[in-house]
Amino acid sequence: MAGESQTCIFCQIVNDPNSATRLLHTDEKVVAFQDIKPAARRHYLVIPNEHIPTVRDLQRSDEDYSLVKHMLRVGQELLQKDAPQTIHRFGFHPPPFNSVDHLHLHCFALPYMPRWKVVKYKSLGPFGGFIEAEKLLEKLRPLPSNV
Template sequence: MLPAATKGGGMLGGPSPSCIFCQIARSSTSTPLLHSDEKVAAFPDINPSAFRHYLVISKEHIPTVKDLQRRTEDFSLVSHMLNVGQNLLQRDAPQKQYRFGFHQPPVNSVDHLHLHCLALPFEPRWRCVKYLSLGPLGGFIEAEKLLERIKPVSSTPLKL
């Protein structure tokens, strides 16, 4: 659980009144949801970069991937986001090639954790540039790589 001092709008925790994704997660906009549960909401990207382009957002306000830690809760959330995105694309764009990932600061456009779920091809083709990794400079991180980064360290000692 997050310390009380970090809870509240604009930081980790409760919804931020000025965050458009918090508004969408609370269904206080006209954005049609493809999926909604207690942890996440999913909807089509307003400016799609691929044949199908969905966003899966956390309902909790988490600004960026940089705010995730090696915790079971964070790992579980990102795993769930990826699972929801995979199911939506398999339903709506079967037989396509998929990409799943997150923009990292300073390249992220909205300060609210959101997974890009892309059924390729990119449309138009030049949009693929937005989804390149820039290594230590940030850019796009594949969901699987983020999961590796935040996988909790086992507290159970290994038996030799």
């Protein structure tokens, strides 16, 4: 895992104070920045500081649920600030649709641009495509314990 994170471009953004990437948000759990190839009027990525490769590495647990919930909240606040009055969408690509193997939440303020990009971020159901953040949260939400 350590070797993997050394070559990971997103880990470099998290760990390198001289990185050219302008951070829109930083805290002890996540950072946010603009997607280098914006596909919408606003297109931000929120990533965990920790190297978690993909959504497949997340489990139904308090820890993973609250991490994703926090990523979503940070994305929502950024778009609310930078692009209010527009439609916002939040979601993940499961492998093999993901571009970088470091978990990242795509945050869009619509419209998409150019238009055809909508296809890439359309939910294709349970077999692939874009996973809405709220759907992922449903999967990670800890089950009520039987008391």
